[in-house]
Amino acid sequence: MATYTYTPVPDQGAKAGVLAYLVISCVVLLLMMLFGLLMRMEQAQMISIGALWFYKIMTLHGAGMVGIVALAGAAVMWHFLRQYVDLSTGIFMANLILFLTGVVMILASVLLGDFHAAWTFLFPLPSTSMGMWSPGAAALFMGGLLVIGVGFVLLHLDIARAIISRYGGLGRGLGWPQLFGPDDGNAPPPAVVASTMVTIVNLIGLVVGASILVMMLINVYVPTFEIDPLLAKGMIYFFGHVFINAVIYMAVIAVYEILPRYTQRPWKSNKVFLASWTASTIMVMFIFPHHLLMDYAYPKWFLIMGHIIGYLNTFPILIVTGYGAMMIVYRSGIRWDMCSRLLFVSLFGWAVGAMPAFIDGTITVNYVMHNTLWVPGHFHTYLLLGMVAMVFGFMYYLGKPNENAPDSALDVAAFWGFVIGTMGFTMSFLYSGKISAARRYAEHLPEWVPYDKIASYFAMLLIASVLVFIFRFLTRLGLASRDYQRASLARSMAT
Amino acid sequence: MQETAWQVSLVLMLMITFGVVFVAINSGKREEEYGPLVKRAYSFRTKLFWVVALVFFPAMIYNLMGLPYSPKAVASSGPAQVINVTGHMWYWEMDRDQVEPNQPVDIRVTSADVNHGFGIYDPDLRLIAQAQAMPGYTNVIHITFPKEGTYRVLCMEYCGVAHHNMMTEIKVGKS
Numbered sequence: 001m002a003t004y005t006y007t008p009v010p011d012q013g014a015k016a017g018v019l020a021y022l023v024i025s026c027v028v029l030l031l032m033m034l035f036g037l038l039m040r041m042e043q044a045q046m047i048s049i050g051a052l053w054f055y056k057i058m059t060l061h062g063a064g065m066v067g068i069v070a071l072a073g074a075a076v077m078w079h080f081l082r083q084y085v086d087l088s089t090g091i092f093m094a095n096l097i098l099f100l101t102g103v104v105m106i107l108a109s110v111l112l113g114d115f116h117a118a119w120t121f122l123f124p125l126p127s128t129s130m131g132m133w134s135p136g137a138a139a140l141f142m143g144g145l146l147v148i149g150v151g152f153v154l155l156h157l158d159i160a161r162a163i164i165s166r167y168g169g170l171g172r173g174l175g176w177p178q179l180f181g182p183d184d185g186n187a188p189p190p191a192v193v194a195s196t197m198v199t200i201v202n203l204i205g206l207v208v209g210a211s212i213l214v215m216m217l218i219n220v221y222v223p224t225f226e227i228d229p230l231l232a233k234g235m236i237y238f239f240g241h242v243f244i245n246a247v248i249y250m251a252v253i254a255v256y257e258i259l260p261r262y263t264q265r266p267w268k269s270n271k272v273f274l275a276s277w278t279a280s281t282i283m284v285m286f287i288f289p290h291h292l293l294m295d296y297a298y299p300k301w302f303l304i305m306g307h308i309i310g311y312l313n314t315f316p317i318l319i320v321t322g323y324g325a326m327m328i329v330y331r332s333g334i335r336w337d338m339c340s341r342l343l344f345v346s347l348f349g350w351a352v353g354a355m356p357a358f359i360d361g362t363i364t365v366n367y368v369m370h371n372t373l374w375v376p377g378h379f380h381t382y383l384l385l386g387m388v389a390m391v392f393g394f395m396y397y398l399g400k401p402n403e404n405a406p407d408s409a410l411d412v413a414a415f416w417g418f419v420i421g422t423m424g425f426t427m428s429f430l431y432s433g434k435i436s437a438a439r440r441y442a443e444h445l446p447e448w449v450p451y452d453k454i455a456s457y458f459a460m461l462l463i464a465s466v467l468v469f470i471f472r473f474l475t476r477l478g479l480a481s482r483d484y485q486r487a488s489l490a491r492s493m494a495t
Numbered sequence: 496m497q498e499t500a501w502q503v504s505l506v507l508m509l510m511i512t513f514g515v516v517f518v519a520i521n522s523g524k525r526e527e528e529y530g531p532l533v534k535r536a537y538s539f540r541t542k543l544f545w546v547v548a549l550v551f552f553p554a555m556i557y558n559l560m561g562l563p564y565s566p567k568a569v570a571s572s573g574p575a576q577v578i579n580v581t582g583h584m585w586y587w588e589m590d591r592d593q594v595e596p597n598q599p600v601d602i603r604v605t606s607a608d609v610n611h612g613f614g615i616y617d618p619d620l621r622l623i624a625q626a627q628a629m630p631g632y633t634n635v636i637h638i639t640f641p642k643e644g645t646y647r648v649l650c651m652e653y654c655g656v657a658h659h660n661m662m663t664e665i666k667v668g669k670s
């Protein structure tokens with residue numbers, strides 16, 4: 001049976017590899033945010049970079065953001081998971097090297113080769129460029145994605161090996177003996193359960209993604225090697241959806257691991273928790289048809305499945321993880337610092353962003369809102385105020401000078417700037433979606449421009465805040481690798 | 496529909512906000528015994544689960560009515576007017592661009608090259624229907640235009656450097 005006594009866990013510093021992941025994440029994340037700002041300013045008619053550069057930047061922003069949040073999420077997961085299982089540092093670093101190699105290939109493809117088919121590389125656009133880019137540029141981009149994917153496959157294979165070796169199987173990593181049998185209180189900790197889930201879905205997603213990339217690479221040079229566009233789209237969105245969703249499930253490990261240290265309350269892998277993670281494992285893999293609702297050629301049951309799972313998927317987020325965070329903080333005497341604030345608000349961001357997301361997955365809504373700015377509206381909410389907040393919370397945790405170190409007014413101002421900037425930025429997106437502003441347009445109709453301007457100002461506030469977060473982390477890198485008490489312990493009623 | 500989606504989203508987002516703010520406000524004073532608190536919280540969570548389930552499940556089922564994949568029954572008689580559409584980089588080819596209001600129209604959408612999205616905007620610039628234009632497949636939009644006017648068609652799937660310029664018009668009623 002589960003008990004509710006918290007057993008103190010020492011705060012460990014980060015390995016050099018984790019810090020390398022995080023520093024690169026900071027640099028690329030900031031650059032990609034600036035690219036995003038340029039796109040919004042172009043739509044707002046505040047600058048003029050032209051359609052070609054807009055779409056090149058859009059392609060880099062999409063691929064870069066997906067890649068870098070995956071890298072940052074992997075850093076969080078690896079840091080905590082290695083405290084429970086024996087992971088290979090060599091594989092971890094190999095993933096980073098492959099990632100950087102892929103990034104160079106993608107940058108060359110876009111900046112030198114003018115490739116701009118978006119990160120979704122929807123078949124047959126990469127091989128049908130109307131002379132705007134060469135087959136070589138398309139191959140370099142897709143090859144870059146493939147190299148990054150291979151790195152993550154290696155990383156997940158190593159994680160799977162370590163979990164199987166420690167717990168006896170991936171089912172045991174998900175806590176199935178305790179879920180389907182009596183709960184003996186020996187289920188793996190949340191970090192292991194989450195890592196197992198991410199490993200299962202990402203390995204399947206990456207293999208599907210790599211398969212379609214290889215098929216399309218062949219098609220670039222051998223056009224007679226024909227690919228069904230409907231199959232290609234399904235495979236791309238299966239891979240894309242699984243991979244981008246997995247980043248949140250990696251980063252949330254920071255919440256599971258750090259909030260209990262602040263509140264001195266345990267986050268238990270009980271039956272409800274385990275059931276929710278097993279349900280998420282399945283749902284993350286079968287929800288992707290909600291990207292395909294306007295492809296009437298798919299079987300109707302398949303599209304209805306996307307609609308239904310969209311609704312069901314909100315339950316684990318709201319009722320288990322979101323609620324769990326509220327429970328652990330409620331009357332805990334938690335001491336608010338940058339880390340605890342960011343981790344707490346990240347659950348808010350995730351939950352609040354999931355609302356417009358499942359609404360968009362409603363078929364009749366999707367009919368009039370698919371590929372409007374409503375879509376980036378919801379995923380920017382749960383990625384920025386959810387996943388990215390988790391990563392910055394983790395960075396503040398690593399760099400906190402001591403458990404009683406106060407935050408500067410600048411950091412606190414940056415926190416509120418981040419929250420207000422993100423909400424203003426994403427609500428502008430959502431409102432633009434409500435008035436039917438189309439997504440991925442280099443030039444907006446005059447009716448849409450006022451909201452682009454508002455979004456740009458909020459994006460500036462958001463980026464200014466992120467600059468503070470990054471600056472603070474980089475100046476505290478020396479502390480981040482040391483083992484010492486960081487988490488501010490909750491106030492006791494007696495104090 | 497967009498107005499409803501916006502308002503429902505706002506209500507749900509605000510409810511979450513209130514919950515989070517309530518917890519944040521009540522986080523300062525520590526209740527040392529976590530066990531009893533967990534018991535109360537789990538009991539509340541069970542209630543919350545059923546409230547959410549009782550709202551979400553009927554909404555999920557209700558929203559499966561009136562799917563756009565098959566024609567809706569309309570009061571008017573007569574065969575559907577048909578528009579055959581082919582998307583090209585970067586223009587729309589349509590075999591007619593004028594139809595009658597209040598009569599069913601079948602818009603048969605495909606593509607000659609890459610993926611496009613055929614999005615129909617009403618005279619107030621509100622998106623009222625769309626379908627993917629995919630090479631090798633034909634998706635049929637079943638629609639009845641409620642009022643006369645000029646409806647704009649915009650591309651809804653990114654298709655290259657002139658994606659945002661890929662526009663045309665459908666005239667409903669006397670031109």
